[in-house]
Amino acid sequence: MVTPIAPLEAPVEPADALRRIAFLLERDRAGTYRVEAFRRAVTVVRATDPAELTTRTEAGTLQELNGIGKSTAGVVAEAVRGELPAYLKSLQDKATDSLADGGDDLRAALRGDCHSHSDWSDGGSPIDEMVLTAVELGHDYLVLTDHSPRLKVANGLSSERLTRQLGVVDQVNASLGGDFRLLKGIEVDILDDGSLDQTPEMLDRLDVVVASVHSKLKMNAAPMTRRMVAAVQNPRVNVLGHCTGRLVTGGRGTRPQSEFDARAVFEACAENDVAVEINSRPERQDPPDELLELALEIGCLFSIDSDAHAPGQLDFKALGCERAERLGVPAERIVNTWDADRLVDWARGGAA
Structure with missing residues (x-):
């Protein structure tokens, strides 16, 4: 919890x-x-x-x-x-107990976080500090999802560096004695044609894969839709990250949401058992309420994630929980209310 x-x-x-x-x-x-x-x-x-x-x-x-x-x-x-x-x-x-007014029941139902970064890519703290804070927050697990290699500005991980990181994750888990699990993951870039910025062999070694668009966010709606649909149809993808790419506040300024056929993308998510991320970062609030409601209507699964780049940001999930609860997202359709075994089994192709 x-x-x-x-x-x-x-x-x-x-x-x-x-x-x-x-x-x-x-x-x-x-x-x-x-x-x-x-x-x-x-x-x-x-x-x-x-x-x-x-x-x-x-x-x-x-x-x-x-x-x-x-x-x-x-x-x-x-x-x-x-x-x-x-x-x-x-x-x-x-400091208040919660960053949001509301969402407490959903927050209590969460078991972990499917999107987090360490100083292996563009996060600010080492893996063990992210883990220690997640434990203090009551998580049962944390998915480590550092960036993929094409995102050079974020020091994305090559296959070789990701391989080394997986060894570190094994060491961390061995030291924890089973009370908490650090799951192996990645935030993989969705390339222009919808392919993924990491080898299939490496993606097969991971527990959870978050796929996100980070480049050419102003692509025309039709090719952007094809790009995103192709990505979520890839059996290695589990979560569609911050789907519109918008920024609504913060030090990086604002950015309009990408244009795409949201119904087509969310229907592909539902058909392929891919969760739509409710990104909790204050500057993202992604997807917007109207798109979140559309995904809910279509029958999508969801993942309420912090997208934390520092330990204190793991608490951002309170903001996503407030939005999800306000819009009526049921806890049973949020994948990180599940325990780690169920989450990993689903991510590897098991039934939700």
Whole structure:
């Protein structure tokens, strides 16, 4: 069950205080530079003997540690003294239990997230940090879906790099003892002709495949429709990601939705057992309400995903849950309300 993270109370370990601050900043879509300062400080603190942290706190020399600045030193010092850091307290006081007014029942029904990114492509944190935060949020599983190779601006994974990542996923799962599963996935680019930006052999090794359009978003409606239908007809595709490509707010500006025959695309999704993603990112809100209602009418499955590029963004699913609940999407048609075994069996061609 995906749930809000309970506020930290004193005493708190310095690294935990820094991690929680980074989480809350990411959740609130703060600037990357601010977040990275706290994430870097976590690494430094973890690598420093606690006795040295105490000594440096008493001597006022924490900032002599490379990667510790004035703000992060203040947090560490207060935590070392057994206090709840003031900055952490202020962020926790401002944070609400949920990012959305509504959708709580669906949020509680979610078991995991089918779309997330790590620093292997364009995410901001390593895989283990994404996993740790997912565990803290109550997930049973997380699908790791870094980008495919054509998306060079996002450092997409070649077959060789993806192969190495799959080995890392195996190591992570071995260390978790079965209480949580990191599933193998990809956000694969839908190429101009509807083919997929990864080899069939590599896609066959994955648990869940999210397919998305990232290029030529202004393609004319007819070829865009053919492109998307061809992709969802591919038996290796499980989820159609952020289908319109629109941006409605945020630092990247706005972008109109792509033009395509939504009925034809969603009918292909329904016929081929492909879930339509309800992308929860605030700047996407994709698909728009009227298209989500159309997909619901046609009988599509759905996946409410965070599309997280940082640990704190895993909580974005609350926004997608609010939209889905408001528009009447039933929990039984949302694939990430299913347990991991059922999800993987469905993704590999089993019955929904």
